[in-house]
Amino acid sequence: MQAVHPFSRKQRFGIGFLAGLIAGVIASIVMLILSVTFNGVSLPEAAGATFTALIPLPVFAYLHQVIGGDAKHYLFYGILVGQFLVFALSGGLCNLVTASPRFVKDSASQEQLHWLVGIALAFILWLLTGLLFLPFAGAGIFGSGLVIGVGNTMISLAIVGLVFALLFVYIQNWLVQYSLEKQEAAQEAGREGALENGLSRRTLIGSSLALIGLGALGVAAWRFITGEGPSTALPGAVQGYKSKIVPPPQPNYGTIQPVANLSAEITPNDQYYIVSKNLVSDPVVNGATWNLTVEGEVAHPFTLTYNELMALPRKQQYESMMCISNDVGGEYMSSALWEGIPLANLLQRAGGTTAGATKVVLYAVDDYSDSIHLSKALESTTLVAVKMNGATLPTGHGFPARLLVPGIYGMKHVKWINRIRVVHEDYQGYWQVRGWSDPAPIRMTARIDTPLTGSLLPANKPAYVAGVAFSGNKGISEVDVSFDGGHSWQKATLKQPLSNLTWVLWEVPWQPAVGKYTVVARAIDMEGNVQDPQIAPPLPDGSTGYHAIDIIVQ
Ligand SMILES: Nc1nc2c(c(=O)[nH]1)N[C@H]1C(S)=C(S)[C@@H](COP(=O)(O)O)O[C@H]1N2
Ligand SMILES: [Mo]
Numbered sequence: 001m002q003a004v005h006p007f008s009r010k011q012r013f014g015i016g017f018l019a020g021l022i023a024g025v026i027a028s029i030v031m032l033i034l035s036v037t038f039n040g041v042s043l044p045e046a047a048g049a050t051f052t053a054l055i056p057l058p059v060f061a062y063l064h065q066v067i068g069g070d071a072k073h074y075l076f077y078g079i080l081v082g083q084f085l086v087f088a089l090s091g092g093l094c095n096l097v098t099a100s101p102r103f104v105k106d107s108a109s110q111e112q113l114h115w116l117v118g119i120a121l122a123f124i125l126w127l128l129t130g131l132l133f134l135p136f137a138g139a140g141i142f143g144s145g146l147v148i149g150v151g152n153t154m155i156s157l158a159i160v161g162l163v164f165a166l167l168f169v170y171i172q173n174w175l176v177q178y179s180l181e182k183q184e185a186a187q188e189a190g191r192e193g194a195l196e197n198g199l200s201r202r203t204l205i206g207s208s209l210a211l212i213g214l215g216a217l218g219v220a221a222w223r224f225i226t227g228e229g230p231s232t233a234l235p236g237a238v239q240g241y242k243s244k245i246v247p248p249p250q251p252n253y254g255t256i257q258p259v260a261n262l263s264a265e266i267t268p269n270d271q272y273y274i275v276s277k278n279l280v281s282d283p284v285v286n287g288a289t290w291n292l293t294v295e296g297e298v299a300h301p302f303t304l305t306y307n308e309l310m311a312l313p314r315k316q317q318y319e320s321m322m323c324i325s326n327d328v329g330g331e332y333m334s335s336a337l338w339e340g341i342p343l344a345n346l347l348q349r350a351g352g353t354t355a356g357a358t359k360v361v362l363y364a365v366d367d368y369s370d371s372i373h374l375s376k377a378l379e380s381t382t383l384v385a386v387k388m389n390g391a392t393l394p395t396g397h398g399f400p401a402r403l404l405v406p407g408i409y410g411m412k413h414v415k416w417i418n419r420i421r422v423v424h425e426d427y428q429g430y431w432q433v434r435g436w437s438d439p440a441p442i443r444m445t446a447r448i449d450t451p452l453t454g455s456l457l458p459a460n461k462p463a464y465v466a467g468v469a470f471s472g473n474k475g476i477s478e479v480d481v482s483f484d485g486g487h488s489w490q491k492a493t494l495k496q497p498l499s500n501l502t503w504v505l506w507e508v509p510w511q512p513a514v515g516k517y518t519v520v521a522r523a524i525d526m527e528g529n530v531q532d533p534q535i536a537p538p539l540p541d542g543s544t545g546y547h548a549i550d551i552i553v554q
Helices: 007-038 043-054 056-069 071-098 115-136 149-188 200-227 305-311 342-350
Strands: 291-296 300-306 313-323 331-342 359-365 371-372 383-388 402-403 415-423 445-450 463-470 476-484 506-509 515-524 547-553
Touching: 007 071, 007 149, 007 200, 043 071, 043 415, 071 115, 071 149, 071 200, 115 445, 200 300, 291 331, 291 342, 300 305, 313 371, 331 342, 342 383, 342 415, 445 547, 463 476, 476 506
Parallel strands: 291 415
Antiparallel strands: 291 300, 313 331, 331 383, 359 371, 359 415, 383 402, 445 463, 463 506, 476 515, 515 547
16 A cells, blocks of 8 residues: 655654754754763764864965954864764755655654654664764764763764654654645635645745754853863873873973963062952951951950961962863863961950861951861961062952962862851852862862964974963972873973972973874872873862874974
8 A cells, every 4th residue: 555645754853853953953962961961972062173184284274364263162063063964964865764654554654753763763873873974983883982971972873863863853843743734724715736735945044044053052162161171081191091100200300491371480460360240349458447357166266457467477388270161171270379367366365266166267348258177277388478570469469468378279268267266067159159179179280381272383393382380288299291191101390399388390302203192191199199080170179181283393
């Protein structure tokens, strides 16, 4: 028996294409969300690196000059749109295949897809992606070459496939229903041959373009809000990775040649990074009326004026700070010579803490607060700072007083403090109740300051790769630089740091031949801990992964 179709082949393809596209855009967004939240695979990201490598150098250099440093972003969106189209095409093809007489049993329900058909389609796509696309993109069978591993790749692709399958079938059946109703209406109106009314080619092309644009825009907005967006760790850097070197390396101290863009060892106050929760304006405190109270689980609470605080013995300390929301390679890192009163001295002045005290809470005039453990509060390097690089603490950095607590992230360095309270309970601060780490130890990082990523360098001319490395309070014993994406490493020269609480300047001479290079840096601390190559976003514990830059040498 030959089934009669109310739709032409073209129309069937069109309906499937549109349903596949809508479902594909949503499934792609789910894929990207999974990749940042649960280490799922991001196909545009996994394929991007390989496609850049496949482009011949002259073409790459040309594109780079025309598009600028943003070439990678365009590639990402190019692959993403390609992914939308693959979903759409598979939907269209699926509809053609299922329309063949073999699949059609009775003509009443023939146009409605069973959800099992969607699952079968998703399964085919899942296999093709894992067995063909990923290996071709250099990521190995089912992502075996990716840091996230085969398990995460298989599962995240399966979830994305499932989302696609169910949405595709649902939307497809809805579109069919909609088109049939439109056809009937047209026929009743006496317009025979008005079959095209269901879903005209113009509507199809128009809505497809709008959908693709909307999908890409949505992803762009989302990546803008969440920062750089998902990325995959360098496979080369992960192979043979050892988390600890015993005994720790001997630092290779030497002279650092001055080069453009390398960070100054001490950041001038007006260039020191500024972060605060206050969107509109930071508090401007009047030192003449300001007080600092020490209270809670202490023997003798007391309050000091600014002059009384300034009369107490002070200590100088070189310390670098980093914001927990800093991306690897990011700008929210600076270094200064601070001067302040050890917090332990203030607690001692209060007659010491009572039994059972566990934490110290710092309250600020902008309704910000955070806490540190009592043991951290008593460390000799934990200061109530009143000076920065020899100057009175600037307003933006917390005048009249801020906390300095080396080894943990900037968020714990509470600015504009006016109350220090010792408590029994496990107090959670402003950012902790919003999901950020409470202990918040700094995660070691190395940043390449120069050359800038995407630079064109002349071939066979001496140059330097240089930057900073920071571990919080564990010092830096070694910085390694790779010119081949993390497969082989070379030791950098370190500038002996001003203290073991600061970042360390490092440098490597480089005279490259013509080619494309992925330059990577990693650090090792004084205990022999090696920087973590696994990529983590800043939330909740601070970012990890290696800073990598792309350089073209001509
Ligand atoms: N009172 C108050 N202190 C604060 C903040 C804030 O919003 N309010 N932000 C914290 C964060 S997140 C960081 S990274 C550091 C930044 O210090 P800086 O601006 O001096 O570099 O201050 C911390 N101290
Ligand atoms: Mo921060």
